[in-house]
Amino acid sequence: MPEPIEPLEFAVVGPGRAGGAIALAAVAAGHRLVAVVPGPSGRIPEELGVEPSKFGMLPLADLVVVATPDREIRSAAAAAAARLRGAATIVHLSGFTSIEAVDVGTRRFGSLHPLMSLSDPVRGRRALRGAPAAVTASSRDVEGLIRGFAESIGMRPFALPDDRRRLYHTSASIASNITTGVLGLAFELMRSAGVEPSVLRPLVDQSIVNAFDLGPDRALTGPIVRGDEATVAGQRLEVGLVDPALADQFDLLVEFLRSR
Numbered sequence: 001m002p003e004p005i006e007p008l009e010f011a012v013v014g015p016g017r018a019g020g021a022i023a024l025a026a027v028a029a030g031h032r033l034v035a036v037v038p039g040p041s042g043r044i045p046e047e048l049g050v051e052p053s054k055f056g057m058l059p060l061a062d063l064v065v066v067a068t069p070d071r072e073i074r075s076a077a078a079a080a081a082a083r084l085r086g087a088a089t090i091v092h093l094s095g096f097t098s099i100e101a102v103d104v105g106t107r108r109f110g111s112l113h114p115l116m117s118l119s120d121p122v123r124g125r126r127a128l129r130g131a132p133a134a135v136t137a138s139s140r141d142v143e144g145l146i147r148g149f150a151e152s153i154g155m156r157p158f159a160l161p162d163d164r165r166r167l168y169h170t171s172a173s174i175a176s177n178i179t180t181g182v183l184g185l186a187f188e189l190m191r192s193a194g195v196e197p198s199v200l201r202p203l204v205d206q207s208i209v210n211a212f213d214l215g216p217d218r219a220l221t222g223p224i225v226r227g228d229e230a231t232v233a234g235q236r237l238e239v240g241l242v243d244p245a246l247a248d249q250f251d252l253l254v255e256f257l258r259s260r
Contacts, residue, residue, distance in 0.1 A: 005148030007031050010063040013076045014039030015048065018093045018114065019067025021124025023048055025153035028125070034059050037080075039068050045121040063149065065112075066092040066102060077102040077109075089142055095169035098162055099136050110137035112146050113169075114155060117176050129154035134168065136160050185249060192242045217260055224257045 009032045012023045016039055024047055027033050035053040036044050044052055053059075058080060068076045073092045080090060081104035090102045095113035102109040116131035118124030133155040137143035143159070150157040160168055183204065187197040210219035223231035232254060240247035 005145070005152050008062040008149065009034045009060075010065060011035040011037070011053070011058060011061045011080070012065045012067060013037040013080055014066065014068035014072070015044055015121070016067060017118045017120055017124055019065060020045040020048070020121030021118045021128055022065060022067065022093065022112075022114070022153070024121055024125040025128050026149070029152045029154075031149075031152070034061050037076075040072070047122060061088060063145070064088065064090045066090065068092075070094050070097045070101075073097055073101045074104075078104045080104075081106055089145055091146060095134060095172060096166055098165060099138065100162075103138070108138060108142050110135065110142050110146050111160075111165075112150055112157075113160070115172060117180075131155050133157045134160035134165075136162050136165065182253065185246060188246070189239065189242060220257065220260065224254060 007030045008026075010023075010026060011034055012019045015023055015036050019039070023033055023036070024045065027048070033048065033050060035058050036048060036050050037054065037058065038044055038052045042052075044050065064077075064080045066073055066076050066080065073094060077090055077092070088106060089108040089110070090104070090106055091110045091112050092099070092102050093113060094101075094111065095115075097111075099109055099111045102111070111134070113134040114128055114131050115134060116124070116127050118127060131154075133150045135143060135146045135150065135157045136159070137146055147157045183200075186200060190197045190200060207219065213219075223229075223235070236247055236250055236254070239250045
């Protein structure tokens with residue numbers, strides 16, 4: 001069992017879905033939120049119950065969490081670093097961007113990426129408990145602090161080399177975002193059949209279980225795997241009748257599965 005981390009004073013820059021979820025979870029775990037600097041949207045989760053701060057008024061903190069879009073991480077980190085002193089640590093939440101983006105002279109920097117779909121701060125806070133979290137750090141000491149912080153809010157941290165971040169994040173995006181997009185296509189077709197898409201959930205849940213237990217190739221079922229080309233052609237016709245544009249998407253998915 002890891003030793004419990006001492007409560008930290010922390011600030012969040014860009015408290016959107018991920019930053020807001022982290023902030024809510026950290027406060028619930030006993031850490032003290034000392035400042036919240038709004039991101040591009042200007043919004044702050046009302047559940048935090050705090051007023052927005054500005055970089056020029058940022059108080060000293062043990063940890064600064066930069067949760068802005070990737071393109072703004074470097075500038076946000078630089079603005080925050082102007083107020084950091086001593087042993088303060090600055091991290092970003094991106095799974096794609098190198099930790100060099102928050103190397104702004106503090107010598108204590110890194111990244112904490114929750115490997116979880118965070119649709120909004122409140123739902124995200126609940127989803128963080130038990131979620132894996134990729135940790136990359138500038139030193140062993142910083143890695144220990146980030147791991148301790150992650151564990152304190154219920155996440156399961158693992159080490160991620162900085163030079164593997166882009167490949168890691170691409171895999172995560174395919175597993176989450178592209179899977180969700182494909183489900184959107186399935187939902188649309190099911191509604192066109194006059195059936196609520198919720199009936200698909202047991203099928204989807206079991207398919208995911210099979211993919212992890214058996215491996216994706218062995219878990220594949222259906223007419224494409226069986227070589228039932230007549231059924232596949234008929235399905236394509238039905239998709240085209242709903243929306244010709246969807247038929248093109250269907251073709252791409254079929255060709256991908258055939259290549260497996």
